[in-house]
Amino acid sequence: MTVWDRPQPPARPVPLDRERIVAAAIALADEGGLEAVSLRKVAARLEAGPMRLYGYISTKQELFDLMVDEVYAEILPEERPGDWREALGALAHRTRRAALRHEWLADLLGGRPALGPNGLAVAEATLSALDGLADIDTVMRAVETVSAYFTGAIRRETANLRAERATGLSRLDWQRASGPHLTRMLATGRYPALAEAVHDGTDVDAEETFATGLDWVLDALAARLVRPPA
Structure with a gap:
């Protein structure tokens, strides 16, 4: 029996x-990450005895499941997606925005399927937009591919944000501080491909990087999802 x-x-x-x-x-997780969440701390915030919480939640994992499902309400599209690309793109972008509001979400993405009512509603909205494009196995692999992309991208972006807070250095500050070392290493001539990327590559922000990568993934899936004429 699930918690729901x-x-x-x-x-x-x-x-x-x-x-x-x-x-x-x-609220505790938003303030201090998942490590700040315990049944004892939640009970203290609610001014209730810790043992009372066990009547509602058996384990911390159940609490995490409920927290994730609550955030899925923020990910659920407000309108029915117009087509498969919009559905998968909305899933990715809305999940990223939710993770930026709740950084701890990145630590819980990519595990077992979300079985709460909001998680199921997000899955239904996404899959229904892909109905009829291909067989169900192909559709499922497409959703999993997009999920794998945005989960990895969100975790990387979140890790960088946490590193900025831990070190007190912004991304630009870190680049400036690391610049002399990197310049010396590239000057050895042992890293020509990396040197070209550093000197000639365009520096873009996290949002643009995320959107570009997502577009490439969706472009690749288009060949798999659109059935050829009979």
């Missing part, structure tokens, strides 16, 4: 329900 199937305990003098528990857990 299990009934909640009856009300007590101090109001408590899964919605309040999840909201408190998300």
Whole structure:
């Protein structure tokens, strides 16, 4: 039985329900990451005894599942996607924006399928936009491919944001600080391809990099998803 199937305990003098528990857990995670979340800390924020939470949530993993599903409500498209490309693009971009609001989400992406009502609604909205384009196995591989792309890209972007906070150096500051070392290494002539990338490559921000990579993935999937005429 999943946490969504299990009934909640009856009300007590101090109001408590899964919605309040999840909201408190998300607030803690937004402030300090997943390591800041525990049933004890959530209970303290709600001014409730820790043991009371076990009537609503059995494990920390269940709490994480509920937190992820709550954020999936932010990922769910507001309107039915117009076509398959819009559906997969919206899934990627909306997930990235949600992860920038809730950085801890990056740590929970890419695991088992989300089985909460919002996660299932996102999956339904995405798959229904791809219905009829190809056999279901091809459709599933297409969704998994896009998911693998944005999960990796989001984790990399989040890791860079965390590194900036940990070091106190912005991306530009880090590049300036590392520049002399990199210049010396490239001057040895042992890294010609890297030297060309550093000297001649265009520096773009994370959002543009994400969008460009996503477009390339969708371009490649187009050949697989559009059925040839009978």
